[in-house]
Amino acid sequence: MSPMPTESAIAEKRQQILQGAMEIFLHQGYEGTSMDRVATAAGVSKITIYKHFADKEGLFTALIEQIAEQRFNRVLGGIYLEKEPEEVLRHIATQILQLIASDEQYVAFFRLIMGESGRFPELAQLFVRALPQRAWKVLGNYFATHPKLDIANPEATARIFTGTVISYAITQYILHGEQIAPMPSDVLIENLVHLIVNQSSS
Structure with a gap:
């Protein structure tokens, strides 16, 4: 035996x-x-x-969970609530941009999810729950609990922040927009951080 x-x-x-x-x-x-x-x-x-x-869906679900966990830890795993908002937001934005610019496997998997979302919406929803929704919750909680911030709608602000960075990354790196509509990433990050932090003091 x-x-x-x-x-x-x-x-x-x-x-x-x-x-x-x-x-x-x-x-x-x-x-x-x-x-x-x-x-x-x-x-x-x-x-x-x-x-x-159990089956192909279970196998694909496990892949989603693994990829989401690895990328979530890369972007948000080292964030602590005592850090200043400017530092936290610059870190998150930079990590997201580096992820999409250099992680070919993640980009390929993201394209796969997008391409299959029409026929298999439940798989796309698994991805949203495993990564974007989790990130919105963590970042929204940071906005809501940081003593120096006074943001009216933390979840909406978290979506605005991450959505802006991801949209920039997709148009610049995946759709090759940097060749026709260039903008340095540090310019986008500094202005976005300024908008978010100033929102709480206005």
Whole structure:
């Protein structure tokens, strides 16, 4: 009788499957992905995949959760409420821009979510809950609780802030707008931070 796999071995196998799944989802789309293709890409049997994930939707959900957790920690994981608003907002904006400018896997996955959102809205909603909605909550709570800020609608302000930065990143880096409508990122960040912080003192 073979020994039971350790927790680390189970986690390693799960990650191996997720890596193979990412490759297939990005190349074939959600609808075009099959467990057979994932098994081949991951170097495991289809039975092994089903030991870790109930079905294709469960596999894709796990990918969303992993990508969202990693990127959330990168952008917001090091933020502490005692820091000054200008420092916090500059950090968040800079991290978002660097993420979209340099993280090719995240951008490709984001494009996949957008492309499949018409046919599979529930998957897009999973992504919104896992990353944007979570970020709005954390940033909105920061706006609401910081003693130097007096913002009337913290959640709306959090959406305005992140939405402006993401829109800039998409138009500049993904849609190649920097070639026809250039604006230095530091100019956008400084003006956006100024608008948010001054809102609370006006």
